[in-house]
Amino acid sequence: MDKNRMISYGDAIYEACVEEMKKDRSVIVYGLGVDDPKGHYGTTKNLHKEFGSDRCFDIPLSEDAMTGMGIGAALAGLRPIYVHQRMDFLMLCMNQIVNMASKMNYLSSSNSSVPLVIRAAIGRSWGQGAQHSQAFHSFFMHIPGIKIVAPTTPHDAKGILVSSIRDNNPVIFMEHRMLYENQGYVPTHNYTEELGKGRVIREGTDITLVGVSYTVVDCLRAAELLSTIGISAEVIDPVSLYPLDYNLIRKSSEKTKKLIVVDNGWLTCSFASEVISDIAINLENVKCRKIGYADSPCPTTKNLEENFYPDPIKIAIEANKICNIKRDWK
Amino acid sequence: MDKNRMISYGDAIYEACVEEMKKDRSVIVYGLGVDDPKGHYGTTKNLHKEFGSDRCFDIPLSEDAMTGMGIGAALAGLRPIYVHQRMDFLMLCMNQIVNMASKMNYLSSSNSSVPLVIRAAIGRSWGQGAQHSQAFHSFFMHIPGIKIVAPTTPHDAKGILVSSIRDNNPVIFMEHRMLYENQGYVPTHNYTEELGKGRVIREGTDITLVGVSYTVVDCLRAAELLSTIGISAEVIDPVSLYPLDYNLIRKSSEKTKKLIVVDNGWLTCSFASEVISDIAINLENVKCRKIGYADSPCPTTKNLEENFYPDPIKIAIEANKICNIKRDWK
Amino acid sequence: MEKFDIKQAYYLYYLIRKSEEKIIELYPTDKIKSPVHLSNGQEAIAVGVNMALEKEDIVFSNYRGHAHYIARGGSLEKFWSELYGKSSGTAYGKAGSMHLGDHDVNFMTTSAIVASSIPQAVGYAYAQKYLDNQGIVVCFHGDGAVDEGVYWESLNFAALHSLPILFVCENNKYAIYTHQERRMAKTNITEKAETFGVSAFDLGYASTEKIYKKTLRILESIKEKNQPYLIECETTRFMDHVGVQSDKWLDYRSDKNLDDAIKDDEIFKLEGLLDKDIVNDIQKRALDNINSAMSYAEMSDYPSEDKLIGDVYG
Amino acid sequence: MEKFDIKQAYYLYYLIRKSEEKIIELYPTDKIKSPVHLSNGQEAIAVGVNMALEKEDIVFSNYRGHAHYIARGGSLEKFWSELYGKSSGTAYGKAGSMHLGDHDVNFMTTSAIVASSIPQAVGYAYAQKYLDNQGIVVCFHGDGAVDEGVYWESLNFAALHSLPILFVCENNKYAIYTHQERRMAKTNITEKAETFGVSAFDLGYASTEKIYKKTLRILESIKEKNQPYLIECETTRFMDHVGVQSDKWLDYRSDKNLDDAIKDDEIFKLEGLLDKDIVNDIQKRALDNINSAMSYAEMSDYPSEDKLIGDVYG
């Protein structure tokens, strides 16, 4: 076991996929362009050559039917993985996800489970604009019968994808375009991560920062900035959003008494609202803040786009404010 | 002006519609069955006869295209009202609502506004089951560029529908099947209610109860129950969910120091989460609780269905608990 | 070509008809815990198609699914218990009439969102082909479902992948109270399907026997040619779209058509093909089965409270 | 029938081609603030159709909309400013290349979600008819959009209500890197459209002139007969789906087809119909216009920060 084996987030996803496809013939992969020369940031590259075009196939632009198709195949015992180039496209799949996939197990008294994984990438990056940059994890958290995960590190990407594939429920696997190239330690062997377990990825004592997907990276950078003025921030990566590791966040917030949730999306009725409401209900005297997308569609032009997103500096400034320590960056 | 003029919630909606259609030829109404003999609980009854079949028309079962169609007609200067028999069907319209309607004004730098009203009824009532009873207000609150209202009383139903029709933005108008028959005072004249203004509909001092649509009725009944054991509950009907009258809820919570949000839907990433997180961020020492649907699809059979929904007794018990007054109902 | 078993057809037809008549009778007592969408008048399609199926075939239906479930040989005990909202139902009463589903007879959980099971049926067929399983997928749907874009997406995919699936369009001309001609610029469903690559036959108002025989032939073609088919059957819904009343009072469809259809009732034609004694026997057997299933349901328990949040995840 | 103005056609063609070549040139500098989907190779459709339109007609396009906007007579200043992300653009740079829109030329804000403007175009046509307005709606879309169910829902509604709309399918055979035959069981788009009640013509690989003339005739038919039409034009995308590179290295489509198409470039055919002097004049005029628009854009300001949350509500 090579403790120093660094691979990218994209390759970690690819690896999880290949391992599961080798172990289990019921795992199939489909989506727009999955078998094209680029293979969705390399995550599906040449799977059709390795496993055959009935196990990895391109599809028509028919998101609604293709979601239902995956559910039907799952009902028949397959474990399909449906790959989306952008999370925005899931809006075309909402009927099948919300009205169908989430309810099949319940309405069949557990006779018809839906082991379907829906991979979807948040498209953020330069100039993607209003329709290619959205994140909808808060929607899926709202619906019983669906699980949703959002790994940040290559290590978690692999482990939680393996778990998602093996899970008997519809799992939304949220990726982020700005994470695909990130490198990290990933074991060569096949392993799982438990859905519902979060991680403290940096320990601290003064304030708790909770991110989602890419904003975990922002939080880590903010923690660096804060450390330079003597504020010790604890950073939590929830990894799994539903089920969510409420206890982990409560424990940290109980300790630091200050919490900023940095969401990777809009703030109203969001993951951030959810976490803060949980703290408000269960703990006393924790100062809470939320940071997220600006309350607008995402603009294309760079100078506005920069203001649209949370970033380490915004997070650090807010953290400094609620820590109320009268120090300042030079 | 007859101060005692009582009409039903359904008739109030009908009245708003007729008044606006008379004033403004750009108002049109369409949806499945709007011109059928039942006329959507009477709310669209015979509009096609009164105004012509180009102003009130039935449609194919094509929710996705029919939403886009309404947006397009709105872009051309009409003020369409799209009526849905169940809010569940909005899951077929999410792409057009979330990716398109909400962004047109922004992407056109205010040249293309979308004055579209989407009426949708929460289908709850006996045995409607998992796919005919859902409420998705929390989804729409999440998206900038959309407004959403949920009137409870006939009076507000009329006034806020008039305002929604005149509003230059996409407005989701959330109705509730169990409200259509409710009677209330409604002026005969044409009036508006401001989107973004809530109401204290019962004053109290010990605890604040905030409902949504039908759960406002539950809250009022709970307040009655509580009054019998000496707890004075203030009940708030937000009427408009986005924009939301945060100040009204803050003021009341500041006074009572206790808040229960009784949502008309699931609780994770919900309206309830949003309100409580707002209180947690802006006030100190307010005890907060949320009550809503059980964390499951809605079951059909009566005894489970009863447990699925919030009700006055559940609310009163929870309120009594956090008021911490050691009295009990006999 | 297998012979058409008239006795079996009449038994199923009568069983369905009487079951729904019992529902109509019982409904005012509020013992049935969900909205019901009756199949009265449309049973020939359910009976004809299902009689042609093998045990391993898979049936997708919709909220108007009583006839399909019963014709498929589903358990009357579970059926009635589900309608009563009892724990001995197909899903502890949590599903109800609109969401019948039973793995014992490969009858998939139905949906109350129009057309939403259709892509699932296609996906199931994909899996059947991929897994080299025998069973063919049969997907019942109404003429209203054809309005939905997902219908055409589904047909295209089925044709593109040459999937073993038979679509059965039960064209009762209406989606609730809206006639097909008020919804479709062209009502030529089979022609559209052909342009999407699905071989399609319009059987018109067909007898149970004709539907049975055509289905048998098509199932063979599906096996041979590995391609999807569609049959469209015209039919008439006798009752209101939902609930247990006639909808004549709404005056939205010509009485004559409805009256003619009721006069032309297939059940009497099947009955006319059998000896009186045999008819009596079949009727008695059907009624006995219904009655005992209803008693069973009556006596069963409501689900325990923990069932509310059970089964949310698999 | 109006005569085909070759000079105007060549001017527009050259203007589009050179504008996009400037984009290709400029792109590495990162001054253009959004992904670009170039129209190179497909311009004949934009030019031919737009030359046939009246001022009051309304154009719906998509993320691959440069050619449509320019051919429609859109402002080059606004176009370039929008690409530069400047406040003098069509939407302060908030929209960018994928969401061009300009009321001055009845060019509706485009969408980057495939097929999602199509029902909007239909709704706009509904309003035009309802309001008794003159303008006809023209809706450009790709062959990929035809895969989406909403496309068929939209065509059905347009036909059902006899709406004044012309659908223009730019069939470049590909959705990104996926050939039409890998997505559609049958690639007969016009036949499908006919079964949905929309009269449809497949023009094949047509010249600008042919497209122009056919469009003119159809616009007249729309006015006379009050019904929707579809034309399908085959075409070839010269560059990668998105970005400013050739995509030959990806080796997913036959080089020969692409090379032949590039050799067969319509721009040279148009050029060949004109005197050298005239060609020179036109080219100079086009380049001058582009250059001055680019300088204008260069010199314009970025939007002020308050623009971020402006325009969210109308």
Ligand SMILES: Cc1ncc(C[n+]2csc(CCOP(=O)(O)OP(=O)(O)O)c2C)c(N)n1
């Ligand atoms: C997506 C969706 N839209 C609308 C409805 C409301 N609705 C329920 S049944 C129905 C009619 C469907 O007609 P058809 O498919 O012909 O089936 P039938 O009821 O005639 O058997 C409608 C419109 C629904 N359940 N789902």
Ligand SMILES: Cc1ncc(C[n+]2csc(CCOP(=O)(O)OP(=O)(O)O)c2C)c(N)n1
């Ligand atoms: C609903 C949706 N699905 C997928 C995509 C990703 N995507 C962007 S462009 C495109 C290809 C569209 O092909 P076509 O309609 O033929 O237009 P072309 O790009 O060839 O002009 C795809 C799949 C998208 N933007 N929207």
Ligand SMILES: [Mg+2]
């Ligand atoms: Mg029907």
Ligand SMILES: [Mg+2]
């Ligand atoms: Mg194309």
